[in-house]
Amino acid sequence: xxxxxxxxxxxxxxxxxxxxxxxxxxxxxxxxxxxxxxxxxxxxxxxxxxxxxxxxxxxxxxxxxxxxxxxxxxxxxxxxxxxxxxxxxxxxxxxxxxxxxxxxxxxxxxxxxxxxxxxxxxxxxxxxxxxxxxxxxxxxxxxxxxxxxxxxxxxxxxxxxxxxxxxxxxxxxxxxxxxxxxxxxxxxxxxxxxxxxxxxxxxxxxxxxxxxxxxxxxxxxxxxxxxxxxxxxxxxxxxxxxxxxxxxxxxxxxxxxxxxxxxxxxxxxxxxxxxxxxxxxxxxxxxxxxxxxxxxxxxxxxxxxxxxxxxxxxxxxxxxxxx
Amino acid sequence: xxxxxxxxxxxxxxxxxxxxxxxxxxxxxxxxxxxxxxxxxxxxxxxxxxxxxxxxxxxxxxxxxxxxxxxxxxxxxxxxxxxxxxxxxxxxxxxxxxxxxxxxxxxxxxxxxxxxxxxxxxxxxxxxxxxxxxxxxxxxxxxxxxxxxxxxxxxxxxxxxxxxxxxxxxxxxxxxxxxxxxxxxxxxxxxxxxxxxxxxxxx
Numbered sequence: 001x002x003x004x005x006x007x008x009x010x011x012x013x014x015x016x017x018x019x020x021x022x023x024x025x026x027x028x029x030x031x032x033x034x035x036x037x038x039x040x041x042x043x044x045x046x047x048x049x050x051x052x053x054x055x056x057x058x059x060x061x062x063x064x065x066x067x068x069x070x071x072x073x074x075x076x077x078x079x080x081x082x083x084x085x086x087x088x089x090x091x092x093x094x095x096x097x098x099x100x101x102x103x104x105x106x107x108x109x110x111x112x113x114x115x116x117x118x119x120x121x122x123x124x125x126x127x128x129x130x131x132x133x134x135x136x137x138x139x140x141x142x143x144x145x146x147x148x149x150x151x152x153x154x155x156x157x158x159x160x161x162x163x164x165x166x167x168x169x170x171x172x173x174x175x176x177x178x179x180x181x182x183x184x185x186x187x188x189x190x191x192x193x194x195x196x197x198x199x200x201x202x203x204x205x206x207x208x209x210x211x212x213x214x215x216x217x218x219x220x221x222x223x224x225x226x227x228x229x230x231x232x233x234x235x236x237x238x239x240x241x242x243x244x245x246x247x248x249x250x251x252x253x254x255x256x257x258x259x260x261x262x263x264x265x266x267x268x269x270x271x272x273x274x275x276x277x278x279x280x281x282x283x284x285x286x287x288x289x290x291x292x293x294x295x296x297x298x299x300x301x302x303x304x305x306x307x308x309x310x311x312x313x314x315x316x317x318x319x320x321x322x323x
Numbered sequence: 324x325x326x327x328x329x330x331x332x333x334x335x336x337x338x339x340x341x342x343x344x345x346x347x348x349x350x351x352x353x354x355x356x357x358x359x360x361x362x363x364x365x366x367x368x369x370x371x372x373x374x375x376x377x378x379x380x381x382x383x384x385x386x387x388x389x390x391x392x393x394x395x396x397x398x399x400x401x402x403x404x405x406x407x408x409x410x411x412x413x414x415x416x417x418x419x420x421x422x423x424x425x426x427x428x429x430x431x432x433x434x435x436x437x438x439x440x441x442x443x444x445x446x447x448x449x450x451x452x453x454x455x456x457x458x459x460x461x462x463x464x465x466x467x468x469x470x471x472x473x474x475x476x477x478x479x480x481x482x483x484x485x486x487x488x489x490x491x492x493x494x495x496x497x498x499x500x501x502x503x504x505x506x507x508x509x510x511x512x513x514x515x516x517x518x519x520x521x522x523x524x525x526x
Contacts, residue, residue, distance in 0.1 A: 003460060004459065004460060005445060005460060006462050007445060007449075007460075007461045008461055010426060010427070010430075011427065011430055013430065014427075014430050018445045018446050019446075020450050022440055022446045026449055026452070029453060029454055029457060033458055054400055076438065076474035097453075102451065106454045107453070107455065124399075154346070162520060191462060310364055
């Protein structure tokens with residue numbers, strides 16, 4: 001027989017003491033029982049550090065605090081894996097909770113996805129924009145409804161999606177601080193360039209890119225996962241010296257074609273750096289001791305470091321603008 | 324006998340809600356931060372009144388304090404599996420009412436170790452539960468029960484309203500009757516009876 005205990009009749013400080021002894025997920029479940037339990041959990045003052053939304057065949061809300069995390073899953077009913085039934089996220093739904101190796105199914109309460117989010121934002125005092133990860137299968141959910149529920153977002157992560165879905169998502173979630181784009185979903189180059197020119201702080205791009213694409217980028221930090229040629233990077237550096245990409249602070253990429261010799265710095269005036277200066281940059285940017293570094297300067301006097309590490313026939317390059 | 328606690332041999336008299344007194348060692352009492360704040364430095368004249376709690380509860384609480392006098396300093400709540408056999412027996416032999424009384428008394432007396440162990444036992448009841456199971460544990464009424472309760476209350480309110488209306492009506496009639504002189508009252512009653520008689524005749 002389950003134990004029964006009238007916890008809510010205890011003094012508030014005792015209830016708070018009890019709640020401090022249960023994990024993040026159980027707190028979340030406890031907060032859903034009544035308005036009073038919601039207020040009690042809110043009064044603990046636990047702040048979420050990040051709230052990530054994963055959208056594929058199901059939707060997950062992952063809440064991270066400084067000490068722990070909790071995961072809630074929605075629409076993860078087992079159905080024919082080949083069949084992607086459309087889901088209206090405005091219809092109230094129950095959640096499944098996951099914590100470490102525990103999975104707790106809770107048939108109540110039934111809330112709309114928007115209300116689930118509001119509940120989490122309230123009890124964990126989370127007001128920042130969310131990080132949203134779209135993956136294969138997310139086509140089940142209507143993008144406009146998701147946009148209405150999620151609002152402005154911090155990170156937008158797109159991978160493994162049909163081009164049509166990617167385009168819809170990029171159109172609706174058009175101003176993230178950080179964008180991860182696995183594949184260019186546009187046929188026309190001007191459309192992808194509109195994405196690259198947007199001023200998100202961090203851009204991670206996995207698909208092919210041209211010199212023009214590089215020069216249009218308006219982000220502070222960029223990571224290219226595909227390689228550039230030595231010539232392409234050399235031309236980029238020459239444009240940067242003349243004043244292109246004024247917002248750029250850091251870029252990482254791979255350079256191939258080293259069998260013909262290292263020509264990516266050809267025609268560029270490079271300055272040697274002192275050991276102390278190199279050590280400071282390694283410390284500040286968390287770089288390995290094996291990176292080779294040279295310094296360049298643009299016409300307005302801004303300095304940058306090209307740090308590279310050779311591996312087989314390619315260079316792993318970090319371009320760091322110094323303030 | 325009461326005196327400032329300078330040695331663990333000193334005994335203090337405690338008074339319960341029933342007015343009964345019993346003694347507790349200074350060492351045991353000093354686990355209570357409430358006692359430390361109120362009496363440790365100034366001493367107490369006569370029994371210390373903890374009269375919000377009954378004798379059985381206070382004896383149980385101080386039984387725990389006496390037992391843990393020689394344990395090392397408290398360093399945060401222990402996991403249930405780490406509790407000693409004595410601790411487990413102490414908790415297991417209490418019924419729920421006594422357990423609640425002990426938590427409340429321990430909370431008032433601010434006995435950190437005992438309060439923490441009690442809270443840990445309650446927290447265990449919540450672990451691994453979904454919302455419905457938690458509702459059962461904390462004996463919160465379900466939606467159906469709330470609805471049923473509301474219906475009963477509505478019925479009660481309606482019945483109470485009827486009674487109140489009837490009472491008001493009766494009071495009004497009584498008032499009217501009281502205001503009439505005796506002769507007029509006799510006449511009013513006669514008229515009523517006549518109307519009643521006529522209505523029967525018409526049938």
